[in-house]
Amino acid sequence: MQINGLLHGLVHQYQGKDQPVDYYMQIEQDKLSLNELLGQQVTISYLGQKNCIECGRKTNKTFNNGYCYPCFTTLPVNDLCIVKPHECHFEQGTCRDSSFGETHCMIPHYVYLALSSDVKVGLTRKHNELKRWVDQGAIRAIPIAELPTRRMAGELEYHLSQFMPDKTNWRKMLKGDVREVDLLALREEVYGLFPEPFKAFQYREEEWIEITYPILESLDKITSLSLDKLETIEGKLLGVKAQYLILDNGVFHAKKHAGYQIRVTA
Incomplete structure (x- = not known):
C-alpha cells in the first residue's frame, strides 16, 4: 500500500468508551485507516515540498500547522484570540472575518x-x-x-x-x-x-x-520524530493517540507536519 500527497493531519471517529477511536491519516482527499495498520511496518517519506493547506501556495515554511505566511497573518482561524479566547475582539469590530466570528465564536x-x-x-x-x-x-x-x-x-x-x-x-x-x-x-x-x-x-x-485509543503497547522513552531532520521515518506502528503515531522507535506528530508532501508506505 502506498499513498502520496499533501498531509492534513489525523482525523478520527469516537466509537464509545468500550471501543478504540477510529483513526485516519488524511492525505489530500484520501483517508488512510491507521487502526488497520497496527503492528505493521510503516514508512513516511518527505517528498521535498510544502504547500499551504488553505490556498495551496508552495512555501518554504509552514505556520500554525500547515499554513503559508499570508494565510497565517490574515485568516481568522490563525488569529491570536484563537489560542487566547479571553482576548476575543469580535465585539470591538476588529475580527479578521465577521462571518467566521458569528459561526465559531458567538x-x-x-x-x-x-x-x-x-x-x-x-x-x-x-x-x-x-x-x-x-x-x-x-x-x-x-x-x-x-x-x-x-x-x-x-x-x-x-x-x-x-x-x-x-x-x-x-x-x-x-x-x-x-x-x-x-x-x-x-x-x-x-x-x-x-x-x-x-x-x-x-x-x-x-x-x-x-476515551480508549488504539494502542498495542506504550513506549518507555518518548523520542520525537521530525521530517525536518529525517527525510524518511520508518517503524512498526504500535498505536495512535491525540495527533501522534506511536512507532516502536519514536512518535510522529502528524498535525505539525500538515502541509508537507509525503509518501506513506505500509
Whole structure:
C-alpha cells in the first residue's frame, strides 16, 4: 500500500468508551485507516515540498500547522484570540472575518475538565468537544460550564487556569502516565472557584466521557520524530493517540507536519 500527497493531519471517529477511536491519516482527499495498520511496518517519506493547506501556495515554511505566511497573518482561524479566547475582539469590530466570528465564536462553548497527563481545564465549541478531547489525548473528560460566547468561556478558563493546568504534558500523555482522578468530585471543588457572574453557567453531566485509543503497547522513552531532520521515518506502528503515531522507535506528530508532501508506505 502506498499513498502520496499533501498531509492534513489525523482525523478520527469516537466509537464509545468500550471501543478504540477510529483513526485516519488524511492525505489530500484520501483517508488512510491507521487502526488497520497496527503492528505493521510503516514508512513516511518527505517528498521535498510544502504547500499551504488553505490556498495551496508552495512555501518554504509552514505556520500554525500547515499554513503559508499570508494565510497565517490574515485568516481568522490563525488569529491570536484563537489560542487566547479571553482576548476575543469580535465585539470591538476588529475580527479578521465577521462571518467566521458569528459561526465559531458567538456561539455556545463548553469549559471542561479533561484527564490526559493530569487534569486540565480547557474550552471548546459545543458539539465539538469529542474532537477536541481526542486531539488532546484525553482518556476522560466532562464539561463543567456552558457559556454563550467564546470570549466568556475564555474568561472562565483563564480564571481557572490560575488554579490548575491548561496545558497537556505530551510525553506523559503518550506514556499513559496518568493519575486516577474522580472528575465528578473534582468538578464540585472547581465550582467553588467560579467567580460569581459565572456560577449561573454551571453545567452538570451525570457521568464523564471515557476515551480508549488504539494502542498495542506504550513506549518507555518518548523520542520525537521530525521530517525536518529525517527525510524518511520508518517503524512498526504500535498505536495512535491525540495527533501522534506511536512507532516502536519514536512518535510522529502528524498535525505539525500538515502541509508537507509525503509518501506513506505500509
